[in-house]
Amino acid sequence: MWVLLVRVCCGCGGGERWCRQGSDGGDLRMEWMMKAHLCRAPSVPSSSSAHQRSDLSSKTLWTFGRAYMLNLKHVRGMLLYGPPGSGKTLIARNICKLLNAKEPLIIHGPDVLNAFQGVSERKIRSLFEAANEDENRYGAKSDLHIIIFDEIDSIAKIDGMEVLNNIFIIATTNRKELIDEALLREGRIELHIKLEYPDERGRLQILDINTRNMRQAFVLDEDVNLQEIACRTDGCSGSAIASLVTRAHSYAVVQTGERGLVKHVQKDVKVTMNHFLHAIEDIKSRLHESSLEPHRFYSGSAPVI
Template structure:
């Protein structure tokens, strides 16, 4: 029985798509090739196709040499929409030709793998609407998995993970209004929660430096440093957000 050869992870930036792709590889005990879609497209005709052929070469060689005993090969195409845009968004000129050729060549290589059973392609994208529909047809990246925004329970888990060492080292004050932090990150990503913790820590360091009147960092700083509730509140105030229409689009996908 042949396994599926393609997975597309779709969701907003910061939801952990690339991390999930890497975790899949760890579970399968495979060291993946990881490439950004924009790195494939080259302004020179033929260069993009050569890069794609290089990515597939090892799997094709192993399949030919070892047949059913070949090891599994995985390619992670991060931001694959940069490579396989919808035809209506590619524009014109030489870049349009390069992108069209690269997309066609990638699809041809994937179709050629239908006779192989040693390959898995994982693509990530912020929204599948930006991708050429031909890429997600059966036999290609047919398994589209939506990676949604974390709910309050998951944001709390992310917060606890990001503050675990701070809590263990006594850096985190006891008066942190965790519920407010979770409410303040509603509709945002796990990366935003992580950013709140990072900004709060920076706020605490900045305050300590002002009090001490020195930029020197020593053991006494580590002993006296405390991230207070106000540090987290100020972090929430300056936290950048994604446009609301982007999130509305995610709900539609």
């Protein structure tokens, strides 16, 4: 699964709009979704190979335009849920790229909340105006409009998404249990994908992505062993791994500065394994501190890797 997630995070793959036939909800894995999406031949909606058939089964992906013609309902919304820093927002943005959609509208759930009753509902309805206009004007040829709702748990109701055929909602949350069931039913945000912290292979891939520029600029010392770093960062989120690389670089800059080379800091910096080991200590002690906080919602359930 992590190979696929990291691929998504790197923005690989071309995309077309898609929808699912039927309304058999349930949790779907990212792996299934991406595999199906990436394998699908655009002009042959129901795949012919046995491998694809078994992947897609009744959840066959159809192109958006074709579904429109056949009067089928495409999936209106997807929920990405999981602990902080598991890459939900990053993946949401990359799904938009994969689907070749317009630049998504990004809405921060708590910003929609308003003390005056009815105002937030109005605000949410207004988010669909552009999609509505497009659909009235272009019908099946309308662009796909994507709205990303960050922290969807603070939103009680989304009116308007079911009637439009050119809308796709990607919602994210750390607290799925707080979301109103009605929002998650078929026809609304019906695909639910759980994101977890990366395993060792996933951590290695994230490290590789985040050190690529350093490597190309010869800033990374030869003694840096990414495999070992991945092994030592068990239990870290994707965001912790990304921040680890920044910290290691900061340690290297500070050390270079201490040697009196401040003027040439960028040029002379070498990030070594030692800098990474210091950074790992920082990250680990922060992990330890936060695991002692009683209110952490996922305390007790160690990151699944």
